[in-house]
Amino acid sequence: xxxxxxxxxxxxxxxxxxxxxxxxxxxxxxxxxxxxxxxxxxxxxxxxxxxxxxxxxxxxxxxxxxxxxxxxxxxxxxxxxxxxxxxxxxxxxxxxxxxxxxxxxxxxxxxxxxxxxxxxxxxxxxxxxxxxxxxxxxxxxxxxxxxxxxxxxxxxxxxxxxxxxxxxxxxxxxxxxxxxxxxxxxxxxxxxxxxxxxxxxxxxxxxxxxxxxxxxxxxxxxxxxxxxxxxxxxxxxxxxxxxxxxxxxxxxxxxxxxxxxxxxxxxxxxxxxxxxxxxxxxxxxxxxxxxxxxxxxxxxxxxxxxxxxxxxxxxxxxxxxxxxxxxxxxxxxxxxxxxxxxxxxxxxxxxxxxxxxxxxxxxxxxxxxxxxxxxxxxxxxxxxxxxxxxxxxxxxxxxxxxxxxxxxxxxxxxxxxxxxxxxxxxxxxxxxxxxxxxxxxxxxxxxxxxxxxxxxxxxxxxxxxxxxxxxxxxxxxxxxxxxxxxxxxxxxxxxxxxxxxxxxxxxxxxxxxxxxxxxxxxxxxxxxxxxxxxxxxxxxxxxxxxxxxxxxxxxxxxxxxxxxxxxxxxxxxxxxxxxxxxxxxxxxxxxxxxxxxxxxxxxxxxxxxxxxxxxxxxxxxxxxxxxxxxxxxxxxxxxxxxxxxxxxxxxxxxxxxxxxxxxxxxxxxxxxxxxxxxxxxxxxxxxxxxxxxxxxxxxxxxxxxxxxxxxxxxxxxxxxxxxxxxxxxxxxxxxxxxxxxxxxxxxxxxxxxxxxxxxxxxxxxxxxxxxxx
Numbered sequence: 001x002x003x004x005x006x007x008x009x010x011x012x013x014x015x016x017x018x019x020x021x022x023x024x025x026x027x028x029x030x031x032x033x034x035x036x037x038x039x040x041x042x043x044x045x046x047x048x049x050x051x052x053x054x055x056x057x058x059x060x061x062x063x064x065x066x067x068x069x070x071x072x073x074x075x076x077x078x079x080x081x082x083x084x085x086x087x088x089x090x091x092x093x094x095x096x097x098x099x100x101x102x103x104x105x106x107x108x109x110x111x112x113x114x115x116x117x118x119x120x121x122x123x124x125x126x127x128x129x130x131x132x133x134x135x136x137x138x139x140x141x142x143x144x145x146x147x148x149x150x151x152x153x154x155x156x157x158x159x160x161x162x163x164x165x166x167x168x169x170x171x172x173x174x175x176x177x178x179x180x181x182x183x184x185x186x187x188x189x190x191x192x193x194x195x196x197x198x199x200x201x202x203x204x205x206x207x208x209x210x211x212x213x214x215x216x217x218x219x220x221x222x223x224x225x226x227x228x229x230x231x232x233x234x235x236x237x238x239x240x241x242x243x244x245x246x247x248x249x250x251x252x253x254x255x256x257x258x259x260x261x262x263x264x265x266x267x268x269x270x271x272x273x274x275x276x277x278x279x280x281x282x283x284x285x286x287x288x289x290x291x292x293x294x295x296x297x298x299x300x301x302x303x304x305x306x307x308x309x310x311x312x313x314x315x316x317x318x319x320x321x322x323x324x325x326x327x328x329x330x331x332x333x334x335x336x337x338x339x340x341x342x343x344x345x346x347x348x349x350x351x352x353x354x355x356x357x358x359x360x361x362x363x364x365x366x367x368x369x370x371x372x373x374x375x376x377x378x379x380x381x382x383x384x385x386x387x388x389x390x391x392x393x394x395x396x397x398x399x400x401x402x403x404x405x406x407x408x409x410x411x412x413x414x415x416x417x418x419x420x421x422x423x424x425x426x427x428x429x430x431x432x433x434x435x436x437x438x439x440x441x442x443x444x445x446x447x448x449x450x451x452x453x454x455x456x457x458x459x460x461x462x463x464x465x466x467x468x469x470x471x472x473x474x475x476x477x478x479x480x481x482x483x484x485x486x487x488x489x490x491x492x493x494x495x496x497x498x499x500x501x502x503x504x505x506x507x508x509x510x511x512x513x514x515x516x517x518x519x520x521x522x523x524x525x526x527x528x529x530x531x532x533x534x535x536x537x538x539x540x541x542x543x544x545x546x547x548x549x550x551x552x553x554x555x556x557x558x559x560x561x562x563x564x565x566x567x568x569x570x571x572x573x574x575x576x577x578x579x580x581x582x583x584x585x586x587x588x589x590x591x592x593x594x595x596x597x598x599x600x601x602x603x604x605x606x607x608x609x610x611x612x613x614x615x616x617x618x619x620x621x622x623x624x625x626x627x628x629x630x631x632x633x634x635x636x637x638x639x640x641x642x643x644x645x646x647x648x649x650x651x652x653x654x655x656x657x658x659x660x661x662x663x664x665x666x667x668x669x670x671x672x673x674x675x676x677x678x679x680x681x682x683x684x685x686x687x688x689x690x691x692x693x694x695x696x697x698x699x700x701x702x703x704x705x706x707x708x709x710x711x712x713x714x715x716x717x718x719x720x721x722x723x724x725x726x727x728x729x730x731x732x733x734x735x736x737x738x739x740x741x742x743x744x745x746x747x748x749x750x751x752x753x754x755x756x757x758x759x760x761x762x763x764x765x766x767x768x769x770x771x772x773x
Contacts, residue, residue, distance in 0.1 A: 023396045030104065030389030032061055038114065054537060063496075063513065065433070065530060097397050101390055108386035112379045119375040120349070123366055124337050127351045130279060131364040134287055135353040137274055142232075142357055145265065148188050149230045149249045152261055159253040166203075166259075178204055181261070191244070192264040198225055198257035209264055210238035217246050221260055224248040228258065232358065234291065235267055235300045235311045243267045243300075243310045267301070272310070275301045284348070284367035290324050291359050292317065297324045300360065305344055315343060327352035327361055339368075392432070436510070436531040439517055442489070444468040444482055447526065456533070458504030477501055485527045488514045492524060499531065508535045561657040565611060566647055568595050580638065580659045582631030600627040600635055614644040615651045625660065637664040 036057050152158065158177065165174035181193050185206055192209035196202050200221045202213070213221070220231040233246035247263040271289075278285045289300040296314040303309045317325050323340035327350075330336065342348045342365060350365030429437075436453035440446055449464045457464065457472050464471075469478035481499065488495055494515035501508060514529035561577030563570055570590050578586045581598055589598075599607045603626035613619050621643040627635045642655030706716035 023393075023400070026389065026392035026396055028064065030385070030392065036061075038111065061532075065435070093397065093401070097393065100393055104386055104389050104393070108382055111382045111386075115378045115382065116372070116375045119371050123371055124349070124351075126280065127337075127349070127364045127366060130285075130287065131351045131353045131362060134274065134364070135355060135362050138271065138289075138360075138362065139356050141270065142355070145247060145263070146230065146232075146357075148184075148190070149247045149263060152184070152263075153230060153249050153252055155251070156253045158261075159251045159259075162251070162254075162259055174204075178206075182206055189270070190263050191266040191269065194262040194264065196221060196260040196262060198259055200225075200260075203259075208266075210240070210242075210244065212239055213262075214238065217248070217262070220246075220248050221262070224250050224260060225258070228252050234359075237311050243272075245271075267310070272301055276304075282366065282370065284346075284365075284370050286342075286365055288324070288363040288365065289355075289360055290363065291361065292328055297322070297328070299324075299343070303343065309343075313343070323348060323350050323365060324361075324363060327363060433530075435533075437529075438531075439526055439528040440468075440485060441526045442524075444485065448528070453531070456501075456503045456505070456508070473501055484512075485514060485529075488527050489516055489524050492516050498534070508533055509538045510534065561659075562655075563657065564647060564652055564654050565595060565642075566650060566652040568608065568611065570595070571647070571652070577657060580636070580657060581628060598628050600629055603627050611642075611653060614642060614653050617644065617651070620644055621655075637661045 040054060040057060158180065161173045161177035161180070164170040165177060177195075181195065181204075184190070185193050192206045194202055194205040194209050194213070200213075200218055214236060216236060217233045220233050224231040228250050230250070231248040233244075233248065235243050235245050238244050243266070245265045245267055247265070249261045249263065250258045251261065252258055275287045275289060278287070284304075286304045287301075288303065290297055291300065292298075293314065295317050297317055297319075298311070299306075299309045299313040299315075301310050303313070306313060315322060315324070317328065319325055321340045323338055323342050326338055326340045330338065330352075336351070338350050338352065340348065340350075342350075347368045348365045349368060349371070350363050353362045353364075354360075355362055431451045433450060434452055436456055437448070437450040438446055438453050439448035445466055445468050446464050449461050451461065454461045454464060459472070469481045472478070473481065477500075484495070484497065484499075494513065496511065496513045499510045499512050501510060510531040511534045512529055512531040514527055516524045517526040517528045519525050556574055561580045562572075562574040563577050564572040570593065573586050573589050575586060578584065578589055581589070583589055595611060596604050596608065606624075607626050610622055610624065614622060621641070623639070623641045625637060625639045628638045630636050637660050638657050639660045640655060640657045642653045645652060645654050647654070702718045706718050709716045
């Protein structure tokens with residue numbers, strides 16, 4: 001420690017002043033630890049701002065503690081004071097101490113509760129995201145399966161093959177139908193297919209189809225036959241133990257008694273893996289799919305702790321405090337968090353989301369113990385800090401009372417006692433600090449070295465005092481430290497810098513603040529310093545930069561065009577965006593193009609209006625198409641997706657854009673082919689009507705010949721008497737049949753049934769009869 005043997009320069013500091021510094025330091029340190037981290041996390045959400053604020057917070061703490069230490073040392077070395085007698089005030093001091101302890105305890109409790117609540121809200125947000133994502137995935141998957149069923153239901157080709165097979169006895173048509181169904185199963189991800197008669201009897205089944213249909217699917221088969229609507233069979237276990245989901249599809253192209261097709265879907269192929277996945281590491285995070293089955297709750301998927309529960313585990317709806325039962329009794333919403341017990345009788349929190357189009361409920365849950373485990377370390381840290389603060393306050397109060405008593409008893413020896421106490425106080429402050437606090441003389445030898453500093457170098461304080469940096473660190477590190485100290489003493493200023501040093505814990509990074517150490521006359525007699533270990537913060541900054549680099553690489557290499565628009569100008573585009581519009585560099589668009597410059601004249605007003613609506617907050621996101629301008633002057637069809645957001649505290653739009661010119665050309669070609677097919681069909685219909693008219697004219701001519709023969713007294717050459725009462729109905733019926741048949745096969749000529757000489761119905765007029773005419 002520094003010493004000054006000149007009695008005239010000895011600092012005389014009252015115990016009250018020293019203890020006041022101790023109390024100020026203790027209160028400041030405790031308040032800083034308790035409040036600063038929570039305040040920074042509350043004020044800043046952006047990772048960059050949070051890192052900067054944490055760094056500034058550390059610098060401010062180092063600066064303030066340095067100033068406190070500097071002020072105490074100035075008091076010790078530079079000021080003479082007369083002994084002061086402090087009158088005792090035990091009642092008021094005890095009241096203040098008790099009130100301060102109560103405040104600290106209240107802050108501890110509030111901080112612990114806030115920490116637990118913060119972790120709960122974070123997990124609640126994760127549960128919301130998981131529930132929303134998985135419910136959308138399941139709904140989209142069911143919609144796709146229903147779309148497949150709709151396609152089959154309205155297929156006239158399938159019902160035509162069925163008729164030829166079952167009614168006409170064409171076995172080849174049956175083989176073609178089975179081949180088409182098998183092709184459909186392989187192409188659209190269906191596990192198996194069964195073909196049923198209208199009465200539910202199975203005609204054919206593909207590989208992997210259940211050997212027998214269970215009662216519940218058979219009931220829905222009967223219902224589907226009556227209602228002529230697609231029926232969804234809830235998940236069930238077949239005779240081989242698989243969990244299947246069936247879609248019963250009546251072929252409504254058959255007007256009466258339609259046959260049925262049953263699509264068997266093995267849920268272990270897609271649905272169960274989706275439900276089992278969890279986006280973050282968790283020891284209890286789980287997604288459950290269940291429905292009400294009478295007075296029971298039936299779990300539909302394998303559970304994390306019950307892999308065999310799919311479509312088999314049933315729990316009573318009246319099970320006390322069961323989370324699934326609570327969900328069925330409450331309003332389903334992603335905003336309502338439920339607290340109850342799961343199927344293991346373990347306390348959990350969860351969210352419930354209904355699956356549209358079904359009676360299924362999706363439950364995402366997490367054990368409360370996991371939330372408390374994550375918050376436990378922070379709560380323990382808060383308790384330790386609060387206990388340390390109370391200890392410091394009590395110690396300060398005790399020292400204050402002792403100093404008051406000693407001031408009354410030792411007025412004569414106060415100067416020397418005050419100096420010794422100040423030195424003890426300096427050692428106590430430095431030893432209680434988690435930062436390394438030290439001081440050196442002009443030769444670079446340590447005269448002060450606190451416990452935290454000794455812990456870093458792995459040597460006792462007594463062994464370090466009197467040594468220089470070369471005894472503690474490698475040569476190149478010691479030279480750098482000594483050069484920094486020489487600069488501080490030469491310029492007589494306080495400087496802050498980062499130092500990377502070898503410690504007993506490995507290579508660590510320190511934020512060091514060093515300043516000149518002066519005597520009572522202002523002469524520099526050494527240097528003091530405070531070093532804080534910021535290794536974890538530097539590693540966090542490095543990880544943040546690496547994460548940003550990965551994200552930027554993903555965006556820059558994306559084939560889709562990604563953009564940010566603000567004030568109708570591009571503030572960012574990726575290379576994929578520039579490539580879509582024919583530019584080599586993104587700067588050509590960001591620096592030289594507006595939104596209007598890349599849009600055709602006829603779509604420009606629409607695009608600018610859609611951009612304004614999102615910027616003004618009328619809508620949040622939008623998806624539409626327009627014609628863009630390529631750099632070579634040609635137009636391109638693009639599809640744009642955009643969402644409003646805040647960029648640099650101002651409204652902006654972010655999104656991506658796709659070149660759909662090829663898809664637009666394909667759609668136009670398909671529309672043209674459809675128009676050509678319609679024109680050909682209209683021509684065939686006109687030809688059919690002309691042929692029907694010719695046959696009717698021939699029958700009318702034969703009637704006229706018979707009438708003329710009767711008038712001439714001759715025998716009528718044609719036997720057409722049966723037409724007198726039925727001609728109109730027969731011809732109309734034949735025309736309808738011919739028109740229906742021509743609609744099925746446009747290349748087959750129309751046939752009108754007429755009668756021959758024997759009164760039998762024929763398909764056409766013979767050549768001999770035409771010769772007789």
